[in-house]
Amino acid sequence: MAAVSESSRRCVIWFGKPGEREKVMLAADGWQIRAVLPQQSADIGMRGGDTVVGLIDFRTSSESELERIGRFTAEHQHMPLFAITPAISTAPLPCHPLLAACRQQFPHPPDLNGLLRELQALDAVPSPAAGEVLQTLLGQSDVMLNMRATLRKYAPVDLPVLITGETGTGKEVAAHALHQLSTRADRPFQAINCGAIPSTLVQSELFGHERGAFTGATSRRQGLFETAHTGTVFLDEVGDLPLDAQTSLLRVLQEGTIERVGSNQALRVNVRILAATHVDLEQAVEQGRFRRDLYYRLNVLRLSMPPLRKRGGDVDLLAHHFLRSFRGHHQIRARGYSSAARQAMERFNWPGNVRELLNRVQRAAITAEGELISCADLELSPAGTALEGSQLDSARIHAERETLLSCLQQSQFNVSACARLMRVSRVTIYRLCRKHQLTLDSLR
Ligand SMILES: Nc1ncnc2c1ncn2[C@@H]1O[C@H](COP(=O)(O)OP(=O)(O)O)[C@@H](O)[C@H]1O
Ligand SMILES: [Mg+2]
Structure with a gap:
């Protein structure tokens, strides 16, 4: 996948006052909002390559305000304009020359997805890849929109990101997305689960070894950091890293060099480090299990994945998405969920988060007798507890x-x-x- 340039900005000049939902939805799609309130000067510090559009909120703009906006937009003829108009049923449509200059009107409440599609089409640097990449992190809840907005901000910055969150919340998916939205997208992405390798092999897995470095080292071998050179390393469950490997990792972060096991020659590596943990690293630091200096180095940018139970309607959205995609590959009868099943999913506290939802949906899709998946198929009680x-x-x-x-x-x-x-x-x-x-x- 090609690198997605995020260095150019996408900005919506909102003449009026955007609502909270409007703010988070635009931010999740990478749009900055510059709200221009009445009597404020609308000064746009634009750089070449930036995409700037104007959005005029006819719900809240007075006649004199519209006049002022009109003068401003006349000076920026090239700036595409959109309008949000009052709901047709509640007020007559405003009749204003400015409205005619708008490409499209969105009656209040605006269809934000429609608006976002229109904005996307105008983007100076179209980045279908970004939209595609973030499709792997579905969700329309405010917490997820905020998370995606943060992810977009972090991706192009060449600094470590610490991804935190319970198991199954999508930490690994987020790490992939950070890589794919970065300038390193067409370079290697190497992931390793630090908790899954025996502690005696960690150093060699990460940094490689020379021939004869230890019993069984019959030839020289490159480690993860060398193969990821110029790309990204993802250290999953970084809290499980043994202390000696933590010291070597600190060296990569401080000096940009590694040493293969059995060698004392420093090799220069250029990698961006992403790390994830489901344990509380602060606590591990307090208990002396994790180096404090390493923690500070890894925790420059922090992305926290919200637990599924805090994502509101996303449970239903994901459940339908997973069922639809499962149907695409398997001959199954189930097409939807009974209302009791939907309610049970809503109530369940999802200790295994999205991974657990995916597993329950797939199991249910196979076992369901009818067209609608029941609570029992999901192995949940109607009250939303797990059945065993x-x-x-x-x-x-x-x-x-x-x-x-x-x-x-x-x-x-x-x-x-x-x-x-x-x-x-x-x-x-x-x-x-x-x-x-x-x-x-x-x-x-
Ligand atoms: N927001 C999401 N939308 C769609 N699928 C998701 C989402 N979050 C996680 N998944 C899926 O859930 C599973 C677990 O995700 P993963 O990134 O491995 O979680 P973690 O690393 O936090 O344990 C994967 O199959 C992943 O594709
Ligand atoms: Mg994981």
């Missing part, structure tokens, strides 16, 4: 019985119609009826 063991078995049996009964009712207890509805054979319907002690004759 015998609880789970009885919930599954209950859900199966409910699905069968509702399909039988819908098909007026006609076995063939019910079988078609459930997309199973007639034999299966008879078997399920016997299993759940439903006598068709007595139900009809």
Whole structure:
């Protein structure tokens, strides 16, 4: 993927007062907002390559204010203008020559996604890659929009980023995105899980070794930092790094050099270091398990991934996204979720975060009997607690019985119609009826 130039700025001059949601949504897409309130001077310090657009809020601008904006925009003829107008139902559309100069009007409340699409199209440095990259970190909650805005700011800065967050919150995805949105995007990206390598091998994995450096070192080997030269190194679970490796890492950060195990020759490496941790590094520092100086070096820029339970409607959005993409690759019956299942997902506290949601959705998609995934398929109770063991078995049996009964009712207890509805054979319907002690004759 080509490097995405983020050095040029994208700026919206908002004549009026943007709302909080408007601010975070634009920021997540990399737009700076310059709000120009009445009586403020609208001075745009623009550089070549910047994309600057004007957005006139006709909801709040007085006649005299519009006049002032008109004078300003006349001086900046090249600046594309957009309008936010009052809701058509609540007020007559303002009639103003300035409105005619606007490319498009967005009646209040504005369709922000539509607005963002229009802005994107005007971008002086189109960066479809940026949009694409951030598609891997879905979510429309304010916390996620803020996180994406921060990520965009950090990506082009050639400094370490410490990514914190519970397991499964997308730390690794964020590290990838930081790399792909950086000027190093077409250079190597090397990731390693510091907790997954035996402590005796860590130094050699990271920094390489010379032939004969230790028993079994039959040839010279490059380490992760050497293979990542000119690119990015991602140190996952950096808190698990043994103390001797921490010292070597500090040296990379301070001097930009490494030494292979068994050699005392310093080699120069140019890498950007991204690190992630799910443990509290401050605490590890207090307990002497993590070097304080290394902590300060890694923690220059900090990106914190919010837990899924704090992302509001994103749970539903992600659940549908994961089901849709699973359907794209597998022949499954499930097309959506029962309302109880959606509520249970909303209530559940997701200790494993997005990874757990993905796993539950995929498992449910395979086991679901009907078109709608139930709580039991997700292994959740309607109250939003995890079901295990015998609880789970009885919930599954209950859900199966409910699905069968509702399909039988819908098909007026006609076995063939019910079988078609459930997309199973007639034999299966008879078997399920016997299993759940439903006598068709007595139900009809
Ligand atoms: N916001 C998100 N949108 C879509 N998928 C996500 C999101 N966050 C995480 N994932 C997916 O969840 C899984 C766990 O993400 P990962 O980055 O490995 O988490 P962590 O490193 O924090 O444990 C991956 O399959 C990843 O693709
Ligand atoms: Mg991880």
